Amino acid sequence: MLSLVVLISGTGSNLRALLEATREPGYPARVIAVGADRDASGLEHAAEFGIPTFTVPFREYASREQWGSALLAAIGEYAPDLVVLSGLMRLVPDNVVSALSPNLINTHPAYLPEFPGAHGVRDALASGASQTGASIIVVDNGVDTGSIIVQERVPILADDTEESLHERIKPVERRLLVDTVRRIADGLDLSAR
Template identity: 70%
Template sequence: MLTVAVLISGTGSNLRALLEAAADPAFPARIVVVGADRQADGFAHAEAFGIPTFLVPFREFETREQWGEELDRQLRVWNPDLVVLSGLMRLLPASVVDAWAPRIINTHPAYLPEFPGAHGVRDALAAGVTQTGASVIVVDNGVDSGPVLAQERVAVLPDDTEQSLHERIKPVERRLLIDVVRAVASGELQLSAVASDAAAS
């Protein structure tokens, strides 16, 4: 059984979907802990499912590196097989990425490498494109630059706002995330092989 830690910053809608999927006895992964960099509303989902939580408040540390050291320490208490970034709005320090890679994955509301960064949906609208998408990637030390594990296109409608477009992307993100976690847990998807292929290319 694959053990998973999920890191959040906000409402945790992807976390909720993953918790619901993992509640099925046939699902080959279990969430063992949920962590956050601030007091996040998404903790309520963890509590509803009886999942332990931990908080490493970013603003209580002098540097990103010190925050990362404590985050890494908390993760090591649980020693998960996989770390999922689910709306964590902080770039992880290289020390954390290096310690857990390639076992850290993230979702992004764009069809990477298109529109990386914190405003993928807004940037897609500003560019006037007719389609964007959702992606699940391996986290590396760049900004949304890791190997793509799964992605799917989402149409941009003429009257879309940032909110309406994001609301249509979110269900795709959730479905892709669940599919990737299932594939990793079943052995169908080997993260180490994906990372090796990316490094060689």
């Protein structure tokens, strides 16, 4: 059984999808803890499912590296097989990537390498593109530059707003995440990426 720590910053909709998948008979992974970099509303999903939570507030540390060390210590208490950045809206520092890679994955609401960064949905709309997507990647030290595990296209409609486009990307992102975790549990080698 693959053990996961999931890190979030917001509402945790991808986290919720993973937690619901773990209730399915035969799903080969379980979330053992959920962490956040702030007081995130998504931590309530973990509480509902009886999953321990932790918060490592970024603002309490003098540097990203110090925050990263504290985050690693909190994650280390659970010794997960895989860490999932699922809406964590903060770049993890090099020490976190070095310690966890390649067993550190991220979800992104764009078809990478198109539209990296925190505003991928807005940037896709602003570019006039006809499509964007969702991607799951192995985290590296860049901004959404890691090896792509899986991705899928989502069309951009003429009347899309940032909110409506994001709402259509989210179900794709959730499905890709749940499937990717299953594939990793079933033996997908992330180090080969």
